[in-house]
Amino acid sequence: MQVSIRMPDEYGEKIKRLANAMGLKKSDIARLALRKFIDDNLGQAQKTPYEKSRHLIGIVSSGVNDLGLNHRKHLLQRIRKDRN
Numbered sequence: 618m619q620v621s622i623r624m625p626d627e628y629g630e631k632i633k634r635l636a637n638a639m640g641l642k643k644s645d646i647a648r649l650a651l652r653k654f655i656d657d658n659l660g661q662a663q664k665t666p667y668e669k670s671r672h673l674i675g676i677v678s679s680g681v682n683d684l685g686l687n688h689r690k691h692l693l694q695r696i697r698k699d700r701n
Contacts, residue, residue, distance in 0.1 A: 622647075 636643045684691055 632643050632646050635641075636646050639646075681691055
């Protein structure tokens with residue numbers, strides 16, 4: 618399949634430099650970039666919400682060691698503290 622695209626001149630120059638440095642054709646560079654874009658984004662659409670966010674789980678510390686086990690106790694303590 619053949620595709621024509623419009624892009625800023627600076628992209629064209631950068632693609633040309635990359636192609637020359639890597640010994641590839643400009644179309645090879647475009648194919649590689651499109652493949653990466655498709656793989657990255659098509660794969661995201663098929664991931665579960667957990668898979669999309671698992672890199673965020675556990676990166677913040679509350680300072681409370683037993684928060685997962687005693688969340689109700691800590692929540693009630695916080696509510697009582699905020700009322701006073």
